[in-house]
Amino acid sequence: MTKLDHVREAWAEALDITPGExxxxxxxxDAGGNSLLLLLLWERLNDLTTRDLKAADLFEHSTVLAQAEFLDGTDEPATAAASSRSALLGRSRREAS
Structure with missing residues (x-):
């Protein structure tokens, strides 16, 4: 079973639908989740990874596909780019002060 299948099953459990849906x-x-269900999803996805998964990660990676890639570690370049942007913004804010 792939990481995508595992994430899809976690969503199905949280949303009380079949994995095919x-x-x-x-x-x-947009798929019908809410904040409480997101916490249930977060708990389930924590069991699928050795990463230090935070609930905020599920907001940043909000789709099944994005979460599977994140848990699989295949989104690292995007995360590194976001970190670079944050560092640049921080530096530019300090220079503007």
Whole structure:
């Protein structure tokens, strides 16, 4: 079973639907989730990874596909780019002060 299948099953459990009904490219909230269900999803996904998964990660990676890539570690370049942007913004803010 792939990471995508595991994430899809976690969503299905949280949303109380079948895995086949879970969209892969729609955000959790657009698929019918809410904040409480997101915490249930976070708990389930924590069991699938050795990463230090935070609930905020599920907001940043809001689709099944994005979460599977994140848990699999295949999104690292995007994360590194975001970190670089944050560092640049921080530096530019300090220079502007």
């Amino acid at each position: 879970v969209p892969t490219e729609v955000s959790f909230f």
